[in-house]
Amino acid sequence: MLVLGVETSCDETAIGIVEDRFALRANVVASQAQLHGPYGGVVPEVAARAHLDLMLPTIDRALVEAGAHLSDIDAIAVTAGPGLAGALLVGVSAAKGLALARDVPLVGVNHLRAHVEAAQLEVGALDPPLAALVVSGGHTSIVVMDADGSFRQLGATIDDAAGEAFDKIARFLGLGYPGGPEIDRLSQGGNPRAYHFPRAMLHDGTYDLSLSGLKTAVIRELRRLEAVGEEPVLADVAASFQEAIVDVQAIKTLRAVADEGLEQVVLAGGVAANRRLRARMQADCDERGLRLIVPSIPLCTDNGAMVAASGANLLAAGHLDDLSLAVDPNLPLAVATEPPG
Amino acid sequence: MLILGLETSTLRSSVALADRDRVLASASLGVPRRHGEFVGPAIRFCLEQCGLAADRVTGVAVGLGPGLFTGLRVGIATAQAFAAARHLPVVGLSGLDVLAFQERYTDRLICAVIDARRGELFWAFYRAAPGGVQREGGLQLGTIDTLVAELIATGEECLVLGDGALAHRELLEDAEVVVAGPDVAWPDAADLAELSVPRFLREQTQQPLDLQPIYLRAADARIGWETRGRMHGGRQQPTPPTDRS
Ligand SMILES: [Zn+2]
Numbered sequence: 001m002l003v004l005g006v007e008t009s010c011d012e013t014a015i016g017i018v019e020d021r022f023a024l025r026a027n028v029v030a031s032q033a034q035l036h037g038p039y040g041g042v043v044p045e046v047a048a049r050a051h052l053d054l055m056l057p058t059i060d061r062a063l064v065e066a067g068a069h070l071s072d073i074d075a076i077a078v079t080a081g082p083g084l085a086g087a088l089l090v091g092v093s094a095a096k097g098l099a100l101a102r103d104v105p106l107v108g109v110n111h112l113r114a115h116v117e118a119a120q121l122e123v124g125a126l127d128p129p130l131a132a133l134v135v136s137g138g139h140t141s142i143v144v145m146d147a148d149g150s151f152r153q154l155g156a157t158i159d160d161a162a163g164e165a166f167d168k169i170a171r172f173l174g175l176g177y178p179g180g181p182e183i184d185r186l187s188q189g190g191n192p193r194a195y196h197f198p199r200a201m202l203h204d205g206t207y208d209l210s211l212s213g214l215k216t217a218v219i220r221e222l223r224r225l226e227a228v229g230e231e232p233v234l235a236d237v238a239a240s241f242q243e244a245i246v247d248v249q250a251i252k253t254l255r256a257v258a259d260e261g262l263e264q265v266v267l268a269g270g271v272a273a274n275r276r277l278r279a280r281m282q283a284d285c286d287e288r289g290l291r292l293i294v295p296s297i298p299l300c301t302d303n304g305a306m307v308a309a310s311g312a313n314l315l316a317a318g319h320l321d322d323l324s325l326a327v328d329p330n331l332p333l334a335v336a337t338e339p340p341g
Numbered sequence: 342m343l344i345l346g347l348e349t350s351t352l353r354s355s356v357a358l359a360d361r362d363r364v365l366a367s368a369s370l371g372v373p374r375r376h377g378e379f380v381g382p383a384i385r386f387c388l389e390q391c392g393l394a395a396d397r398v399t400g401v402a403v404g405l406g407p408g409l410f411t412g413l414r415v416g417i418a419t420a421q422a423f424a425a426a427r428h429l430p431v432v433g434l435s436g437l438d439v440l441a442f443q444e445r446y447t448d449r450l451i452c453a454v455i456d457a458r459r460g461e462l463f464w465a466f467y468r469a470a471p472g473g474v475q476r477e478g479g480l481q482l483g484t485i486d487t488l489v490a491e492l493i494a495t496g497e498e499c500l501v502l503g504d505g506a507l508a509h510r511e512l513l514e515d516a517e518v519v520v521a522g523p524d525v526a527w528p529d530a531a532d533l534a535e536l537s538v539p540r541f542l543r544e545q546t547q548q549p550l551d552l553q554p555i556y557l558r559a560a561d562a563r564i565g566w567e568t569r570g571r572m573h574g575g576r577q578q579p580t581p582p583t584d585r586s
Pocket residue numbers: 111115136138139269270301302
């Protein structure tokens with residue numbers, strides 16, 4: 001059974017094809033990063049226009065990669081949310097056009113959940129319960145996949161997503177876009193303890209995170225240095241900033257794992273590519289005897305294969321949507337994703 | 342021949358099926374911002390009412406705008422994917438052409454006007470011609486004042502139609518222009534399908550990838566951090582939906 005997954009929730013037009021839930025057949029991403037670069041962030045209307053331009057060519061490339069034709073596809077999965085409304089709508093409309101024309105089932109997928117389920121394409125069936133940190137330019141969430149395969153959100157950033165904080169600081173430091181890889185690179189030669197930046201909400205008893213105060217503190221420190229005529233060591237600033245972000249995420253995630261009595265952690269989302277975050281999560285998990293699952297980078301960043309995998313799971317559980325499937329920019333993790341019965 | 346027509350570039354969305362002789366089925370909805378949920382079920386409804394399967398469709402016609410950006414993308418994305426999945430030819434038409442087609446029997450100069458939001462209008466001029474209407478000049482974006490000045494400058498008796506005209510009915514009537522009623526205020530997929538049939542017959546068609554939306558306005562370059570904030574996982578205050586057209 002071949003499932004084609006369509007992902008357009010943010011700035012990647014992505015199509016994936018998955019066979020029998022666990023086998024990756026194609027994973028093609030048309031990135032719009034160059035289009036949004038000049039703005040230092042994703043521009044919703046620019047993203048929606050680009051999704052429309054890129055949709056058919058990306059579908060074609062995925063079919064070629066899979067060595068398949070649209071007539072071979074047995075079901076269409078599509079991200080219904082969370083994400084940018086106008087961007088999501090292009091993917092969902094295209095998915096409906098395909099499903100109608102080929103008379104195959106349509107299933108709407110939750111983007112956050114799909115990030116976690118992407119791991120099954122590399123490690124095989126996940127063995128819940130497990131916790132996951134899903135961290136990207138659009139989201140920073142700590143979720144739990146329960147033993148029955150359903151998902152719960154434990155916490156999320158209350159302001160900036162981690163990737164967004166990276167973008168904003170990179171922009172302030174005059175670095176390129178997207179900011180995450182730039183900060184990661186610059187931090188390599190820097191001292192992560194050169195500056196002390198705040199870790200917010202560490203002891204508030206929730207699993208929520210706040211990153212906007214950290215961003216403000218970095219900017220304030222740079223302005224202070226400028227005022228006293230001191231040249232900041234940018235590598236040290238980047239490393240100290242990155243260390244603070246990584247700290248907050250690792251501490252909150254590991255606390256959730258301990259409180260829930262879990263033994264496995266999935267790290268997913270585009271920011272999972274950050275070398276310091278991966279190393280820190282690995283060290284923390286090793287120390288506690290936990291299993292850490294980190295999908296390879298093409299399955300961590302936004303992609304269509306994760307949507308196909310998640311859709312295949314939903315279909316296997318007897319769940320499907322009708323053609324009135326709506327996009328929901330705030331799609332909650334628990335509601336639309338639980339298979340009926 | 343069986344043509345599927347989709348027109349979703351205004352706040353009204355519609356779907357129709359036509360063969361070479363007539364419109365077989367149509368469905369339309371005047372509720373704004375429901376294009377995405379309406380179009381799929383409406384296509385299935387039209388097919389089912391005709392007792393036809395999707396594989397009987399031989400061509401797809403779609404409205405390209407100008408109009409509401411999110412709406413017109415729903416129609417084009419659906420049309421492109423449907424046509425690509427069955428290797429069908431497509432015809433894209435401006436919603437203004439489709440709108441003007443409704444007044445194809447008048448001897449006045451026709452001006453089709455679609456609401457462009459933000460205090461602006463999209464419009465174009467047409468004249469009745471054999472088989473429909475002929476556009477005179479290009480598609481325009483401007484304010485009601487510019488439109489009124491243009492209408493007066495034609496020195497002709499004008500018939501103005503469309504939701505953009507209805508919104509400024511009094512101003513236009515003060516300029517001694519005839520404003521058509523709400524029954525012809527929105528481009529409709531049934532007219533679109535009918536208008537596209539001769540093109541399919543003459544094989545004046547395109548490939549799905551060739552369809553380009555008519556925006557007439559550059560993308561709004563606001564980054565919209567606040568919009569992105571909604572993606573973080575549901576802790577934010579719900580924000581009312583905004584139409585970015
Ligand atoms: Zn993502």
